[in-house]
Amino acid sequence: MEQPIKTKNTMSKRIIAIIITAVAVIAIAAGVALAVHQHHATSQLAEAKTACAQAADRLRVAQNTYNALINGDEYKTAVKITAKQVEDSKVVTTLAKDSGDEAPKMVACNVDDKTALEHNTGLIDKNTTWYETHTKTIDTDVKNVVKARDTKTLKDTQAALAKKITDAKKLYDSSNGKVKDNKTRDALKKQLDAAGKAKDGKDVKKIKDAQTALDKAMKTVNNSVKAKQDADKKAAEEKARKEAEAQAAAQANAQAQQYVAPQQSYTPTYTAPQQTYTAPATPQYTAPQQSAPQYTAPQQAAPAQPAKPNTGSGPVSGGHGMTGPCDAACQAEAMKPIQR
Numbered sequence: 159m160e161q162p163i164k165t166k167n168t169m170s171k172r173i174i175a176i177i178i179t180a181v182a183v184i185a186i187a188a189g190v191a192l193a194v195h196q197h198h199a200t201s202q203l204a205e206a207k208t209a210c211a212q213a214a215d216r217l218r219v220a221q222n223t224y225n226a227l228i229n230g231d232e233y234k235t236a237v238k239i240t241a242k243q244v245e246d247s248k249v250v251t252t253l254a255k256d257s258g259d260e261a262p263k264m265v266a267c268n269v270d271d272k273t274a275l276e277h278n279t280g281l282i283d284k285n286t287t288w289y290e291t292h293t294k295t296i297d298t299d300v301k302n303v304v305k306a307r308d309t310k311t312l313k314d315t316q317a318a319l320a321k322k323i324t325d326a327k328k329l330y331d332s333s334n335g336k337v338k339d340n341k342t343r344d345a346l347k348k349q350l351d352a353a354g355k356a357k358d359g360k361d362v363k364k365i366k367d368a369q370t371a372l373d374k375a376m377k378t379v380n381n382s383v384k385a386k387q388d389a390d391k392k393a394a395e396e397k398a399r400k401e402a403e404a405q406a407a408a409q410a411n412a413q414a415q416q417y418v419a420p421q422q423s424y425t426p427t428y429t430a431p432q433q434t435y436t437a438p439a440t441p442q443y444t445a446p447q448q449s450a451p452q453y454t455a456p457q458q459a460a461p462a463q464p465a466k467p468n469t470g471s472g473p474v475s476g477g478h479g480m481t482g483p484c485d486a487a488c489q490a491e492a493m494k495p496i497q498r
Contacts, residue, residue: 210267213282220289244306253299272368337382
């Protein structure tokens with residue numbers, strides 16, 4: 159009876175051992191599976207973080223390139239160019255429009271969820287594309303604006319030089335024989351030849367330099383023309399002054415030679431002193447009145463010689479200073495003795 163009971167106990171122990179072993183195996187397997195799952199999840203998270211970080215690096219490079227462009231001198235110069243400075247104003251409008259696009263918002267990789275990381279990585283890649291695209295677009299816009307400006311600048315500079323050449327040729331021709339120093343015209347001709355060669359060039363600076371040199375040569379010629387005009391005017395005024403002086407001297411000399419002293423004439427006058435005489439009383443006798451014959455003495459002209467003024471001291475020449483005609487009565491009166 160003891161033998162069967164011993165066998166039964168032995169079998170029970172074996173079953174228990176098998177169960178325990180199975181449970182242990184299952185536990186180990188589960189642990190291994192869990193460990194494997196956890197390892198896989200961790201690996202995927204790490205990969206997602208790595209991918210996000212790499213995307214962020216690419217974004218950073220794109221941003222730096224974009225910022226370098228819009229902060230560069232070429233871009234700053236281009237955005238200041240106006241529509242009047244270019245041939246086609248559309249390039250200016252396009253640059254302004256593309257520069258006004260708003261940059262995307264920043265996205266980070268500071269999350270611990272694989273799905274969130276993968277989502278952010280997608281956004282970062284999209285932002286990177288925006289920066290790369292806009293960098294190329296704005297760079298093209300900038301180059302178009304600068305090129306349009308340079309094209310118009312070159313055309314305007316060439317036109318300005320061509321006009322200056324035309325003006326310089328007119329000055330060169332019109333100044334012939336009118337400059338004080340003909341070397342100034344020679345210098346202008348030299349600059350005209352140099353400007354003619356430069357006007358069709360593509361170097362704006364050389365064209366402007368040629369125009370500046372032509373301006374300087376023209377100014378020198380104009381100054382020489384004015385200097386000759388001033389010298390000619392001064393010489394003409396000096397000549398006129400000398401001629402006027404010579405003419406005045408000749409007139410004065412002629413007047414001196416043709417001068418005749420003015421003629422002076424006078425008629426000597428004499429007034430006889432009044433005489434009072436009382437005759438003795440005698441018988442009155444009235445003689446018959448006889449009219450004396452009238453006699454008019456001929457007029458005699460005064461001698462043609464400078465006359466001396468009458469000083470009032472008495473008669474100048476013989477006789478009693480009679481003036482004008484005298485009849486017989488006045489002659490008889492004149493013959494009476496003068497009583498003192």
